[in-house]
Amino acid sequence: MDKIRIGLFIPCYIDQFYPQVGIATFELLQKLDIEVVYPEKQTCCGQPLANSGAEKEAIPVYQNFVRNFSEFDYIVTPSGSCAYHVKEHYNILEQTEQVKRVRANIYELCEFITDILKIDDLKIDFPYKVGIHQSCHGLRGLKLGSSSELITTRYSKVHRLLEKANGIEIITLDREDECCGFGGTFSIFEPHVSVKMGKARISDHERNGAEIITATDMSCLMHLEGIIRRENKKIKVVHIAEILNNNRL
Amino acid sequence: MKGHSYKAGIFLKDESRADWHDKTLWMVRQKRDKAARSVADWEDLRERASSIKEQVLSNLDFYLSEFEQRAVENGVKVHRASDAQEFNEIVYKIVTDNNAKLVVKSKSMLTEECGLNTFLEQRGLEVVDTDLGERIIQFRKEPPSHIVLPAIHLKKEEIGELFHEKLNTPKGMSDPVLLTSAARTHLREKFLSAGVAITGVNFAVAETGSVVVCTNEGNADMGVHAAPVQIHCMGIEKLVPQTRDLAVFTRLLARNATGQPITAYTSHYRKPKPRGEMHIVIVDNGRSDRLKSDIHRSSLKCIRCGACMNTCPVYRRSGGHSYGYLIPGPIGSILAPSYNIKKHTDLPFASSLCMSCSNVCPVKIDIHDQLYKWRQELSEKGAFSPVKGLVLKIAGFILSKSALYDFSGKVARVALKWLPRRMVYSKINVWGWERELPAVPQESFKKWYSKNSGKNNL
Numbered sequence: 001m002d003k004i005r006i007g008l009f010i011p012c013y014i015d016q017f018y019p020q021v022g023i024a025t026f027e028l029l030q031k032l033d034i035e036v037v038y039p040e041k042q043t044c045c046g047q048p049l050a051n052s053g054a055e056k057e058a059i060p061v062y063q064n065f066v067r068n069f070s071e072f073d074y075i076v077t078p079s080g081s082c083a084y085h086v087k088e089h090y091n092i093l094e095q096t097e098q099v100k101r102v103r104a105n106i107y108e109l110c111e112f113i114t115d116i117l118k119i120d121d122l123k124i125d126f127p128y129k130v131g132i133h134q135s136c137h138g139l140r141g142l143k144l145g146s147s148s149e150l151i152t153t154r155y156s157k158v159h160r161l162l163e164k165a166n167g168i169e170i171i172t173l174d175r176e177d178e179c180c181g182f183g184g185t186f187s188i189f190e191p192h193v194s195v196k197m198g199k200a201r202i203s204d205h206e207r208n209g210a211e212i213i214t215a216t217d218m219s220c221l222m223h224l225e226g227i228i229r230r231e232n233k234k235i236k237v238v239h240i241a242e243i244l245n246n247n248r249l
Numbered sequence: 250m251k252g253h254s255y256k257a258g259i260f261l262k263d264e265s266r267a268d269w270h271d272k273t274l275w276m277v278r279q280k281r282d283k284a285a286r287s288v289a290d291w292e293d294l295r296e297r298a299s300s301i302k303e304q305v306l307s308n309l310d311f312y313l314s315e316f317e318q319r320a321v322e323n324g325v326k327v328h329r330a331s332d333a334q335e336f337n338e339i340v341y342k343i344v345t346d347n348n349a350k351l352v353v354k355s356k357s358m359l360t361e362e363c364g365l366n367t368f369l370e371q372r373g374l375e376v377v378d379t380d381l382g383e384r385i386i387q388f389r390k391e392p393p394s395h396i397v398l399p400a401i402h403l404k405k406e407e408i409g410e411l412f413h414e415k416l417n418t419p420k421g422m423s424d425p426v427l428l429t430s431a432a433r434t435h436l437r438e439k440f441l442s443a444g445v446a447i448t449g450v451n452f453a454v455a456e457t458g459s460v461v462v463c464t465n466e467g468n469a470d471m472g473v474h475a476a477p478v479q480i481h482c483m484g485i486e487k488l489v490p491q492t493r494d495l496a497v498f499t500r501l502l503a504r505n506a507t508g509q510p511i512t513a514y515t516s517h518y519r520k521p522k523p524r525g526e527m528h529i530v531i532v533d534n535g536r537s538d539r540l541k542s543d544i545h546r547s548s549l550k551c552i553r554c555g556a557c558m559n560t561c562p563v564y565r566r567s568g569g570h571s572y573g574y575l576i577p578g579p580i581g582s583i584l585a586p587s588y589n590i591k592k593h594t595d596l597p598f599a600s601s602l603c604m605s606c607s608n609v610c611p612v613k614i615d616i617h618d619q620l621y622k623w624r625q626e627l628s629e630k631g632a633f634s635p636v637k638g639l640v641l642k643i644a645g646f647i648l649s650k651s652a653l654y655d656f657s658g659k660v661a662r663v664a665l666k667w668l669p670r671r672m673v674y675s676k677i678n679v680w681g682w683e684r685e686l687p688a689v690p691q692e693s694f695k696k697w698y699s700k701n702s703g704k705n706n707l
Binding site: 010013015016050053089147150175183185197226 | 627651
C-alpha cells in the first residue's frame with residue numbers, strides 16, 4: 001500500500017514565532033511512516049481576518065489555502081482552531097471539488113493520530129505533572145473531547161494520547177474546559193477580560209499542581225505564556241506536538 | 250463611545266469583587282450541570298425544545314391566531330402592539346381605564362425592553378417590581394445585570410444598606426432571611442393596594458389560549474390574585490403549540506437557569522377571575538423583522554433561562570452592566586445589534602467565541618455562530634472605524650500572497666528583536682499591557698524546512 005500523503009499546515013503564528021512546534025509536528029508525522037509535504041506557498045487559514053468581521057477580505061487567503069492543500073490525502077495541522085476554521089467557515093467559497101476535499105480532509109494533529117492512524121500509544125516519556133488546556137475550537141468545534149456543558153459520554157482524544165506517556169501525571173482541573181481568553185483578536189479588542197481569563201486558567205493549573213500546561217493550540221499557550229512570563233511564574237507551556245514527538249524539555 | 254471593553258476594564262479594577270462575581274455565577278453553572286445530568290435524555294430534550302420552537306417560528310401566524318381566538322373565547326381581552334410605544338400606550342390605557350394608581354409587576358424582560366416603568370411613572374403612576382431582585386434594582390434605579398438574577402452584581406451587605414435606607418431595616422443587618430422578610434412585608438402592602446397586576450409570560454399555549462408564568466417567589470400569583478385587573482405581556486415568540494409541550498420546556502427551564510428541578514411556582518392563567526379583567530398584550534417590537542432574517546431568526550427561540558450568561562467566561566468577568574443593553578451576555582450580544590446596530594457594534598466582539606453558550610442553550614441557538622455572523626454584517630454595513638477597515642484590508646492582502654507574508658513576518662521578527670523594549674511595549678501595544686510577546690526565534694518554520702527538507706534523516 002502506498003504511504004499516506006499529507007499536506008502539513010503550519011499556522012502563521014507558529015511559523016513565525018514557534019517554529020519548534022512545527023518541527024515537532026513534522027518529525028512526529030515522519031516517524032509515523034507518512035509522506036509529509038509542506039507546501040511552501042502556504043500562509044494562513046484566514047481566521048484572524050474572519051473573526052474580526054472581514055470574511056470578505058479573507059477570501060483570497062482561503063483561496064491560497066485551497067490552492068496549496070487540495071491535492072493531499074489529508075491535511076494535518078497542530079491547531080484545532082485553524083482546522084475548525086477551514087472546516088466550518090470555508091463554506092462561503094464556491095464549493096468546488098477542491099474546496100470540499102480540503103474541508104473534509106483537514107485534521108488537527110491529535111485527532112489525525114487517534115482517528116486516522118488509529119494509534120493511542122506513541123511510546124513516549126514525559127515525566128511531568130501536566131495540565132491539559134482544552135482549547136475551545138478543538139474541543140467544542142472539532143469535538144476532540146466531550147465538553148463539560150453537554151450531557152454525553154465523556155471522552156478526550158488528547159487525554160487518550162497523553163495518558164500512555166511514561167511517567168506523566170495528568171492533573172485534574174477545577175474547571176476542566178473554561179476558555180483561556182485568547183480568542184484571536186479578542187485578546188486585543190478586550191485586553192482586560194482576556195488577561196483576566198488567562199490568569200484564572202493559569203491559577204487553576206497551578207493550584208492543582210501542574211508543572212506544564214499543554215494544549216492542541218499554540219495560540220492559547222502564547223497568551224498564557226505571555227502572562228506567565230510577565231508575572232515571572234514557574235509553570236511552563238508546551239505544545240502537545242512537542243510532547244508527542246518525545247522532545248526533551 | 251465607551252463600549253464593553255472599556256466598561257469591563259472598570260469592572261475588573263476591583264479584582265476580588267470580579268472574582269466573587271465569577272465564582273457566584275460559576276456556582277450557578279455547576280448547579281445547572283448537576284440538574285441537567287439528573288435527566289437521562291437531556292440532550293434529546295434540548296433537541297425537542299429546539300424543534301418545537303422551530304415549528305412555532307415557521308408557523309407563527311397560525312399559532313398566534315389560534316392563541317388569540319382561544320384566549321378571546323376564554324373571556325380575555327387580547328391586544329397587539331407593533332412596537333414599544335404602542336405597547337406602553339395600551340398598558341397605560343388599561344390602567345387608567347380602571348382608575349388604578351398603583352401597578353404591581355412581576356418579572357418581565359419585555360416590559361424592560363419597552364421601558365414601561367418609565368412610561369407609566371412619567372404619567373404619574375406608581376409601578377412596583379415585586380420580584381425581590383427586581384425590587385432591589387428598582388430601588389437603586391439600575392437596570393438588571395442578569396435576566397434571571399437581576400441583582401446578582403450586589404452583595405448582601407449592600408442590600409442591607411439599601412433596605413436600611415428604603416425600608417428602614419436596622420443598620421448593618423445583612424442576613425438574607427431577615428432582609429427577605431422585610432421585603433415581604435413591604436411588598437405585601439403593595440400587593441393589597443394595587444389596582445393592576447402586570448406579569449411577563451414564559452409560555453403561551455396556542456391550543457388553550459392560556460399563559461404560563463414561572464416564578465420562585467409566587468409574586469406573579471400574589472399580584473394577579475389580589476388586583477382586580479391582570480395584564481400579561483408577551484413577545485410574539487412565546488408561543489408553544491400545545492399544553493403537552495410544556496412538559497419539555499418546564500423540565501428544561503429551571504434546571505438550566507438555576508439548577509432547580511422546577512420553579513417553585515408554575516402558574517397557568519387562562520380566564521379572568523370573577524368580576525376581574527384579564528388582558529394579554531402581544532408585542533412585536535422588531536421580532537418579525539428578525540423572523541425574516543435567515544441568519545438571526547433562531548435567536549427568537551430563546552426562553553430567557555440566562556444559562557448562556559452563567560457559563561460565559563466574559564460575562565462572568567465583566568458583569569451585566571458592561572454590555573450597555575438590558576439583556577447582557579451572549580444572547581444579549583446577538584439581540585442588541587438588531588435593535589440598534591450603531592450603538593451595539595461592540596457586543597458581537599465581547600466574546601472569545603468559545604462556544605460554551607451554544608452548548609448550554611436549552612433550545613440550541615447557535616449563539617457563537619451568530620456572534621460571528623454579526624461581525625461580518627457589521628463590517629459590511631460599515632460600522633467599523635475606517636482605520637480598522639483599512640488594517641483588515643491590508644492584512645488580507647498580505648496573507649494572500651506568500652512572498653509578501655514571508656517578508657512581513659521577517660520584518661516583524663527583526664523589529665521585535667532589535668527595537669528597544671520601551672518602543673515594543675509602548676502604549677499602542679495592547680497585547681503588551683499585561684502580557685509578554687513571544688520570544689523571537691532564530692528563523693521561521695518555513696526557513697527551517699527549506700534548509701532541512703532535502704536531508705533524508707531529519
